Amino acid sequence: MPPTDLDRPQGRRHLRLHQGPAMPPSEQPARPDHPLLSVIVPVYEVEGYVRRCLESILDPAAAGIEVIAVDDRSPDHCGAILDEMAAADPRLRVRHLDRNVGLGRARNLGLDLAAGDYVWFFDSDDYAEEGAVRAVLDRLAATRPDVLVVDHERELWDGERVPNAGGRHFRDPPAPETFRCAERPDVLRIMMAAWNKVIRREYLLELGPRFSPGYYEDLNVTFPLLMAAERLSLLDRVCYVYRQRRSGGITRSASRRHFDAFDQYERIFAFMDAHPGTEPFRGLMFDRVIGHALMILEKDDRIYPSDRAEFFGRLTEFSRRRRPAGHAVPGGRLKAVKYRLLERGAYAPYRAAVTLVDARRRAKALPRTAVRFARHGRRMARRLLGRLYYRVQLRMPIDENLVVYAAYWYRGVACNPAAIYEKAAELAPHLHGVWVVKPGAAGSVPDGVDHVAPGTLRYLRAMARAKYFVNNVTFPNAIVKRPGQVHVMTQHGTPLKKMGLDQMAFPVGAKGLDFKAQIARADRWDFLLSSNPLSSEAWRRGFPCDYEMLEIGYPRNDRLADATSAERTRLRAGLGIPAGKKAVLYAPTHREYRDGYRPMFDVERFARELGDEYVLLLRPHYYYPAGDGQDGERVRDVSGHPSVEDLCIASDALLTDYSSIMFDYAVLEDRPIVVLANDWETYRLTRGVNFDITAAPPGVVARTENELVEAFRTGAPWDDTAVKARAAFRARFCPWDDGHAAERAVRRIFLGEDPGGG
Structure with missing residues (x-):
């Protein structure tokens, strides 16, 4: 490829997480220092993995390295992630290509940009073992080989680590510090990949092989390098973790x-x-x-x-x-x-x-x-006996106009599915929607909404014959997805906490979860909704299945984007909030490390010290039963209210901890958000998080109960500092919440149109 093709101004197709510096890191002048090691990372469609890859390489204690990330016109948010990370670490340089060139040519470009004595080609969905970069730097400095070969392990999609089958070649017999291939030809039997070899840059350039276009692009580079080297060295240590993904592997x-x-x-x-x-x-x-x-x-x-x-x-x-x-x-x-x-x-x-x-x-x-x-x-025989009717219905034709909706394990008509249901009635009236609602919640179903109880014959018929399925959680394992049926996972919150396969590293949060069953259910999804770039990154990593990501915002947030003062007045009156009082909605998240729900602060003290100017609306996580709070002039239990969106619109401020409600509430531009983070470290270590909410909060962060009370007493949630923090948070996490998310969902899923938007 002519050099001029890669030196043109670089175009972009993706959304940025936030605005970077005026001059992108990729275009900044080269630094005068001379690194020992250049790590070259081509990047394409790995938004769920590239952050960990780069973090593992950019060891704060590893001096003398540079990382060159080549954004190979990735259609997802990889480019924005790279820019964000480059702005935070000057060792990372980014080049954005204006067209996709493939892995081999992207590696060649990174090699041409490298300044290090050595180069290490990394795949962007893999990562370095802890301390590996420092170990490599030490070995390079001590032996100065032409090629250093490092050991690796495979990481399967379920988290299992599999040792390198050829690991014996590193130690049987023990290798000298440096040697030639003729002295130890078994080195050619080690994994034929570029990523387990650290190469002296001048040696590679002088020898001349370049990575080729197409599949298996590193074979014609790695073998010649080993055969011709004067000084080879083996590092008998797992330095590289090769992530074997369930899907997306080109050569598989x-x-x-x-x-x-x-x-x-x-x-x-x-x-x-x-x-x-x-x-x-x-x-x-x-x-x-x-x-x-x-x-x-x-x-x-x-x-x-x-x-x-x-x-x-x-x-x-x-x-x-x-x-x-x-x-x-x-x-x-x-x-x-x-x-x-x-x-x-x-x-x-x-x-x-x-x-x-x-x-x-x-x-x-x-x-x-x-x-x-x-x-x-x-x-299965016992189950089939009771579900024979379902099996018979599976042989009947699919009803092309039938949509099954569900939310929160059949708790009622709510959340993103409800918003899609309402918009479908407007834009696709030929479709008939039926909700699955458990008997105890049937009384909350609005008039005119068709619904069935789980386990009934009508339920089994609908599950067997509907064309579309829309849910914000999941349908049972026993449900069969027939060819031609379409499953839509809307999710029900931005994943501040780890979700899906990411939870495997956090046993407290993962207790009782069957990840294989979880992924088998996710394999049924045809569409997965994303509320913001952080969500897209987390969903790709947590649920590595073959679905279409709809980056359109959350349909349930259309109401928040379009909320009016008249609606707010009506809702406040319905909730009995006295005129002139500030209503603070307290909506905490669930904590796996605690048994049951208990407020994280003294509710009575909070209400007493803030006085009659405030009323606190208690809304525990939906895991907990309604009606276990209290009701009075200063504290109201709203846990049984059917719509959290109503509560958001009616309130004057949100008090939460690590609940995803903060990302939705931020759509309301004029409403303060206060985060009580008095157990942040415990939550972070037990549940795992995708984002440090204390570093870039949507407003005020209180670390103690005293700080919480003082913040409200002084009006800090409404001051200029909090307003600016909330604006930055909203820009980053609410880019697609413009009031038209439900329309985009209906047009893409049911009508087959381009959704536009995000």
């Missing part, structure tokens, strides 16, 4: 682009052709290439069935041309059979042999599997 998806591997293989052997000293490695490299290609072929998710014979034929041609003279087939009898069939180009017998091996493997596991299925089958 079916595509004809896996044929790119053959061009990369040819580049490796062309390098050996041009470098006579590499002859001793030909046999080992041939086996590495054939083993890699057969792995691609035999994985069900890589090569389309219709392309497998062609792929096998390409590999046969490569094998015949590149097999070294006198090459002996490594391994056991099965591998020898594969090699012979490959040489003959006999794909059908090869496929039969692979199928036979798989069948034998399954047969060995059959006794254990049979026991599991027997146990599962007995449970």
Whole structure:
């Protein structure tokens, strides 16, 4: 690619979390200091992971590094995250590309921008183990190798860490501080990736290999680097954590682009052709290439069935041309059979042999599997007996005009689903909406709203035959998603706290959760609503499934964006709030580390010291039963009120802790927000958070009860400092709450139109 293509002014397509400096970090002049290590991080569609990646590299104690992040025209909020982090740490430089160029070319660009003695190519959804960067810097300074190879572990989507299967090559036998490839050729058997190798920059530039376009772009770089190096070094320490995501992995998806591997293989052997000293490695490299290609072929998710014979034929041609003279087939009898069939180009017998091996493997596991299925089958038999009607209905046609709505585990008509329901009645009147409401809450359903009770025959029929499903939590595990049905997850708050798979690192918050079942339910989602960029980042990481993210704001907040003084007056009268009094809505979150609900401060003292000017509206988290508060002139229990949006509009200020209600309340531009953070450290460590609310709050932060009382007594929530903080918070976390979120949802989900907006 011509250099001028990358030096043009860089365009942007994403929303910024907040305004950065006048001159973007990517365009600031290079620093005069000379780093020992440049870490190059191409970035594309990893908004849920890139923050942790960069934080793990930017160790505050690691001097002598620079990080070059190349935003490869990422269509999500990666660019904004990079700018935010670069503004906070001068060691991070960002280059935004005006078009997507792919991983290989983005790495090459980062290499051209690097100033360090060494370069380390990082994938932006992976991360460095704690202390790894310092360990790498120490080893580089001590040994000055051409290439330093570091150990790694895989992190599976469920949090399990899997050691490197080739880790033995780091220590068996013990390696000298530096060596040549000919002295330890097994180094070529270590994971064939760029990210586990730290490379002397001048050596890489002088040797000449560049990362290629297409899949497997690092093969033709990493192997030549190892073969030609005068000084190799092994760091027997897990430095790199390779995150194996459930979805989004390019090389773990079916595509004809896996044929790119053959061009990369040819580049490796062309390098050996041009470098006579590499002859001793030909046999080992041939086996590495054939083993890699057969792995691609035999994985069900890589090569389309219709392309497998062609792929096998390409590999046969490569094998015949590149097999070294006198090459002996490594391994056991099965591998020898594969090699012979490959040489003959006999794909059908090869496929039969692979199928036979798989069948034998399954047969060995059959006794254990049979026991599991027997146990599962007995449970399912009992369930199926009571749900035979549902199974019959699953065979009936889908009702294209039926929408099933639910909220808060069938507690009533509320939240984002309710706002979408109302807008659909206006914009898509051909649709019929039915709500699932448990019997105890049926009395709160507005007149004219069709609803069913869970478990009834009508409920089972609707769940089997509806075209659309809209919920702010989740439907039961037993619900079957039929082809053609559409599930919409609206969520019900901005995730200040960790959610989904992120909770696995916090046992207190994760107690009793079944993450595999949680992700299986998320696999049903076709659409997931996001209220702001922070939410998008957290949802991608917490629920790594294949859905369309609708960055449109929360439909329930349309009411807050459009609230009028007349509506506010009406709601205050209905709640019995006397004229002239300041109504403070107290809405705390749930705490997993505490049993039951107890206010985090002395409510009586608060009301007494603030006097008759104030009335406190108590609204505990919906996990707790209504009516356990008190009712009087200064304190009102509003836990049973059906609409939290009504309470927000009617109140004069919000008092909360870490509840997501603050992000919604901020839509009301003229309403103060006070955060009582008297147990912040405990909550942060037990529940996990995505954002430090004490560092950039929506107003006043009180650390103690005395500070809380004093803030209201002095009027601090209404002063200029609090107003500015609230404005910055609203700009960052309410960018799409313009009163039209429900319309955007209806137009995209039900009418198939471009939603516009965020």
